[in-house]
Amino acid sequence: MLEGYTVPLSPRVIANLAAKPPWHYAGTIVAVEFWTDPAAAAATLPDGLTPDPETSGHGLAMFIDWQFNGSRDEYLDPMRSQYREFFVLLDARWQDTKVSWCPYIYVDNDHAMARGWIQGFPKKLGAIAQTRTFAGPNQAAPALAAGGKFGATAATAGYRLANAQVTLQAPVTDTSALAGHPTVNLRHFPNLAAGEQDKPAVHELVMAIYDNQTITDAWAGTGQLDFPEAPGEELHDLAPVRTGAGFWFTLSYSVTDLRTL
Amino acid sequence: MLEGYTVPLSPRVIANLAAKPPWHYAGTIVAVEFWTDPAAAAATLPDGLTPDPETSGHGLAMFIDWQFNGSRDEYLDPMRSQYREFFVLLDARWQDTKVSWCPYIYVDNDHAMARGWIQGFPKKLGAIAQTRTFAGPNQAAPALAAGGKFGATAATAGYRLANAQVTLQAPVTDTSALAGHPTVNLRHFPNLAAGEQDKPAVHELVMAIYDNQTITDAWAGTGQLDFPEAPGEELHDLAPVRTGAGFWFTLSYSVTDLRTL
């Protein structure tokens, strides 16, 4: 009897790409706030979301070095449980609620890609990296202190998708702003039968639920951000016309549920 | 207005992991026939499939170097359209029809993984390689001739999953046997809402439809095959107790449809 949460279903429920929640995450984040052409941002919104009339075109580029854990001490097999992620969040509205919408996201791990699809994150594979800080004085890393500089990049298929740089200025005392708005995703899974390729099997707006979301060591400063042209991708259509603050912080949360809208 | 076949849906329908069919494939195959414990094979079958009473435990390990093409000359961007694949097919029955069931499959490409999930292939990422033959006499490759030897391997997360070797003996004049039985897959896509994690959104048996399936340059010979233990995987449970013929051939086909069972 086959069991499991995702493919491959299997006799011993070990081979699953993603086991059933709870899913626990901890990561370090390099983020840059930006404004793009409001029409370009609006063009990425699914039915059910509308541009935020106050902040249309405003978004956040996030680079995260993640570690995942489930119910089986997955964090002790880091070749599988660590991954790097890059994505963009755009301001939008669902009914009267301010929300974030993720048009494009890249990871370097198939487990994370599978969980992402289930959550409605449209994950593709990419190569992502961010500068790290290390304890102790050294000449190879920025200090988590005013003037500390962090680079971050994302690429796919041998094309650079995004280059970012953050220069820290001051700690963030009120981290509630960093938590941002609820993220709304579109779960979408197509049919392949000849007459049904335009009628997806799953196509539903959902709102992410993050339990025990914790932000620590948050710093803010200035940010640079660039989305170079990359054939086969559409991120460049959201190229920043202006950047705002840059951020560095650690983030952790758990996922056990999802709200269907 | 968002368009596309898979995520990410997008304004210009370029960023899709997989565009709508037709999907065209051409590849070279190293394959080894094997017999495993019939109970282990039966344990991987989904509801709706039963062991083949005549050949239970019989299967085929396939290593394929693929090139993909769609409607946009994807074959001219080989960094995206080429990939390597390893999978196992097991003999089974759907009602009275002899079919093949794929319990485990690994690829090195996210586009291929997305198309696979839609077809019901339970694809995970891996690293796969097979010996190539090259035209002209040389000391770096086997000839496509009696005595030619081809190695093939698959690994994931730094664990070898499979090692194979084929030694050619004679051309295959009747390639109809190589085409095998129809492949039955299980399309499966989970829900994440708290009460619905045991009720997948999609869970249906399907039969693959391959148009214009063409086999060329087919050779048969002897085969060796080994599925080493790999924590986090279940392929080793299907370890060969005996191997049969080994094969080398090229395969091409197109996918435009799927039959729901």
Place this chain on the structure above:
Amino acid sequence: MLEGYTVPLSPRVIANLAAKPPWHYAGTIVAVEFWTDPAAAAATLPDGLTPDPETSGHGLAMFIDWQFNGSRDEYLDPMRSQYREFFVLLDARWQDTKVSWCPYIYVDNDHAMARGWIQGFPKKLGAIAQTRTFAGPNQAAPALAAGGKFGATAATAGYRLANAQVTLQAPVTDTSALAGHPTVNLRHFPNLAAGEQDKPAVHELVMAIYDNQTITDAWAGTGQLDFPEAPGEELHDLAPVRTGAGFWFTLSYSVTDLRTL
């Protein structure tokens, strides 16, 4: 007692990155002839080579899917023995001899990188891919025939280094021109002791010797070629101002010797 040809020297002489020659190679090649600014080409030449007064600025971009073999049936472990390579050859003179000089070369395999350094090829890691042709009619690959199109790309650190496309026109009956001029390389290995960092331990011009060089299935046609800007690299400085012929062929040879100039 430690033995071996390259590091790591070891008790059983198995762990070597590269075993002692003979080294056998077979590969498929997509190549595009180009002309760059003669001053840019001349600037890449080492002492001892001079621009070819007749063809300065003329070069060839080569993309190769290689399979390597040594004395231990390495071709049967394709995860180690296969690799992909991209490099540029520029016309030059050594004394009165027309030679080719390789300023930049990228591979995706550490064994190939080690052998390359020993031969004087300045190899770095990259991701390289080229369109393949497959036997039999299919819709996923070009035929090796007039009109057949082959793409090829190289990237490093998430930057595209080179994009090429070749359209076949006619078979090449005299392949002697494809063999080209002798390749002259610069073997170079630095010292690290504080006072000696400007005095390399090895710094010598050498001429490659290829035994049994065989070209088969050669076709010529038109070529497109582009070296996009890539920070941290200097290939873009050799950007084509004009392209010439495009080629597809298979190449094999063995290496057992090197001539020090």
Place this chain on the structure above:
Amino acid sequence: MLEGYTVPLSPRVIANLAAKPPWHYAGTIVAVEFWTDPAAAAATLPDGLTPDPETSGHGLAMFIDWQFNGSRDEYLDPMRSQYREFFVLLDARWQDTKVSWCPYIYVDNDHAMARGWIQGFPKKLGAIAQTRTFAGPNQAAPALAAGGKFGATAATAGYRLANAQVTLQAPVTDTSALAGHPTVNLRHFPNLAAGEQDKPAVHELVMAIYDNQTITDAWAGTGQLDFPEAPGEELHDLAPVRTGAGFWFTLSYSVTDLRTL
């Protein structure tokens, strides 16, 4: 005029795999002390080193997540400047001095491989990962505290080379022991001319010099360690017969010099 420290020498000195020192490093380390068969350890020693009569067979397995920096803010391009490393250090003697000898080492970055060869580290490519700790309470990572568990793994060519696990017990107040003995390496670079393949161009014992070596956040505890069999490698010959302490700490230093012995 060509310039640079390593290949490729180039007109603008940007394309170098490794620029001239200073080289600055910062990293996090998971390490496990072990004892192997003294004869196996002795068999890996080069001429000039002898087994330590008091501790022969004693060694340390080190997994490091590194960030590199040079003179050009390389730490801001983390796709190039970060890498992961796994190596083994064995106790030995050079004359009367207690030293460490590195028989095998694997990294995932070509820049690090080039610098390593120049230092005499026999680097090959591999895939390496270690569990991370993150600030703040979370369920996805160990705390840097008693009971915290860290996994670490290394693989190459799809074979697991090493699996380690460390469980923290107490902070290390005197970190001088962690700094260990001086590392002695063998710089070795072969010739390829037919008669000289047994006469390397460079073959010299050297002692590494680390400036400003700093250890912070050091914890000690228990360690597990396993070197599985991996064809094509010889690390398994050094399989632990017993393990000792496990460690976690951060390390930084700079390299500007080397002592030739």
